[in-house]
Amino acid sequence: MNINFHKITLKNFLSFKNAELRLDIPGYITVKGYNNNKSDLSSSNGSGKSALFDSIFWVLTGETIRGGKDVVNKFSKGGTAVTIEFSKDDDEYIILRTKDDEIYKSTLKIYKNNKDISGKGLRDSEKILQEELPDLTSTLLTSVIIFGQGLPQRFSNNTPSGRKEILEQLAKADFMIEDLKGRMSNRKATINEKLEEHKNKSIELQTKSNMLY
Secondary structure, three states: OOEEEEEEEEEOEOOOOEEEEEOOOOOOOOOOOOOOOOOOOOOOOOOOHHHHHHHHHHHHHOOOOOOOOOOEOOOOOOOEEEEEEEEEOOEEEEEEEEEEEOOOEEEEEEEEOOEEOOOOOHHHHHHHHHHHOOOOOHHHHHHHHOOOOOOOHHHHOOOHHHHHHHHHHHHOOHHHHHHHHHHHHHHHHHHHHHHHHHHHHHHHHHHHHHHHO
16 A cells, blocks of 8 residues: 555634645655744644644544544634545545534545545445554554654553554555655755765866965
C-alpha cells in the first residue's frame, strides 16, 4: 500500500477557522507556528501546529491523536468539516468528515476516483473506510507516523502483543522507510553539490582578489 497525501482543508477545526495545507510539495515540509499573544513568552506553542496533524488523524479515525472528540472551534459557528485528498496506489480518494456541520450535519463521506462510495450512515462509512485502508490504523498513526507530544512513549509502553502488532504493520510499510531513505540520500547529495559550488565560487573570488593586488 502506497499512500501519498495531497491536500487537507479545515473548517472550524480546533484552533482553526479556515485553513488549507498542501502536502504534496516536493521535498520536506516544515510547519512553523507564530504565537502572537504578547503575554505568552512562548514563540510557537499554542499556535496550532499540533492541530494540523490532529486534523489528519481525525478525518481518518474520528478522534484526535490524544483521543479527544470535541473538535469544533468554540469561537465559530456552523460546526466543523475536514477534507483530505490523497492517493493509494493507483486510486484517488477524497475523505470528508463533519461534525455538527450546517449542511452535512455529522457524517463521513468517501469518494474513490470521483465516485461516492459512502455508506448509508456514519457507521457504514466507517466500515467502508476501514476496508479501503486496512493497514492505516489508529495504532499505526499514533505510534509511528504521527508523533504528538508525549506519544513516542506509546510504543515503548505498549504491551508485548501491542508492540508486535505495530511492528507487523510496519513490515507492510517498508516502502515508506525506503522512500524516506531515498529522499534523505537525494537531499544529502543536493546539499553536498551546493557546498561544492560555494567552495569553488569562494576559491574563484579569492583568486581574482589576489590578482588585483
